[in-house]
Amino acid sequence: VQERARELKEKETLAAIGKMVAGIAHEIRNPLGAISNSAAVLSRDLILEGEDLKLMEIIVQESARLRQTINDFLTFAHPPPYNFTPVDFKQLVEDVLFLAKRDSLCGPGVEIQVDIPDRLPAIEVDRDRMQQVLWNLIRNALEATRGRGKIHLELKLSTKKGRAGVKINVADDGVGIPVEDQEQIFEPFFTRKARGSGLGLAMVQSTIRAHGGDVTVKSNEGKGSVFTVWLPAGQKNLS
Ligand SMILES: Nc1ncnc2c1ncn2[C@@H]1O[C@H](COP(=O)(O)OP(=O)(O)OP(=O)(O)O)[C@@H](O)[C@H]1O
Ligand SMILES: [Mg+2]
Numbered sequence: 001v002q003e004r005a006r007e008l009k010e011k012e013t014l015a016a017i018g019k020m021v022a023g024i025a026h027e028i029r030n031p032l033g034a035i036s037n038s039a040a041v042l043s044r045d046l047i048l049e050g051e052d053l054k055l056m057e058i059i060v061q062e063s064a065r066l067r068q069t070i071n072d073f074l075t076f077a078h079p080p081p082y083n084f085t086p087v088d089f090k091q092l093v094e095d096v097l098f099l100a101k102r103d104s105l106c107g108p109g110v111e112i113q114v115d116i117p118d119r120l121p122a123i124e125v126d127r128d129r130m131q132q133v134l135w136n137l138i139r140n141a142l143e144a145t146r147g148r149g150k151i152h153l154e155l156k157l158s159t160k161k162g163r164a165g166v167k168i169n170v171a172d173d174g175v176g177i178p179v180e181d182q183e184q185i186f187e188p189f190f191t192r193k194a195r196g197s198g199l200g201l202a203m204v205q206s207t208i209r210a211h212g213g214d215v216t217v218k219s220n221e222g223k224g225s226v227f228t229v230w231l232p233a234g235q236k237n238l239s
Pocket of ligand 1: 136140141144172174175176177181185186190191192193195196197198199200201202225
């Protein structure tokens with residue numbers, strides 16, 4: 001009983017801290033937006049050279065990055081309601097790949113292989129968020145290859161506990177994940193990257209769970225990783 005009370009207290013404290021942080025993030029968002037926009041306008045209108053030009057670029061880039069982090073955090077803290085609609089998954093994957101292939105992370109040393117069956121069951125998803133999920137997984141895979149390697153994206157039909165569904169594998173032959181990290185990578189703010197927010201996989205997990213599915217990882221340090229998302233087919237029970 002005491003243990004249970006302590007756990008409850010801890011949960012309450014965490015919830016209170018979460019609220020406070022979200023409040024601060026919210027307060028930062030608007031002024032930061034103003035700084036970021038103003039810097040962008042100045043960098044366009046001013047004629048700068050050498051050191052000054054570099055400094056201006058830093059302001060523009062870093063304020064944009066901070067803005068992205070704050071926005072990611074706020075969406076994570078207060079997820080907007082999900083909007084489930086039937087989605088052509090093949091098209092969705094192609095849209096994400098179109099962006100991925102044009103990303104600076106995807107250099108000539110990276111090969112992306114895609115396998116999608118022609119016929120997939122109808123799946124209802126929140127399109128924007130599912131796109132974000134795929135993008136987060138692919139971006140992690142690209143980052144893991146460090147400019148040289150293979151990424152394999154595979155969709156297939158898959159039944160889980162008697163329920164029809166679709167399985168999405170995102171595999172890379174990159175750096176891999178140490179065993180001791182594997183349990184923590186889905187936690188918000190867990191990151192090993194100098195410029196990571198650690199919200200990528202947390203968002204992936206909460207979104208997939210909201211769709212009634214799950215996400216798992218298998219990884220060998222130095223060899224690569226496979227992230228597997230499973231989504232149930234059919235209509236969402238909108239309750
Ligand atoms: N494909 C992968 N290969 C190796 N490590 C990975 C892979 N995907 C995730 N990780 C590990 O999990 C950590 C958490 O990933 P997550 O996407 O949540 O945050 P991030 O990538 O660090 O930051 P952000 O996504 O905000 O840029 C990463 O820092 C990395 O250590
Ligand atoms: Mg990431």
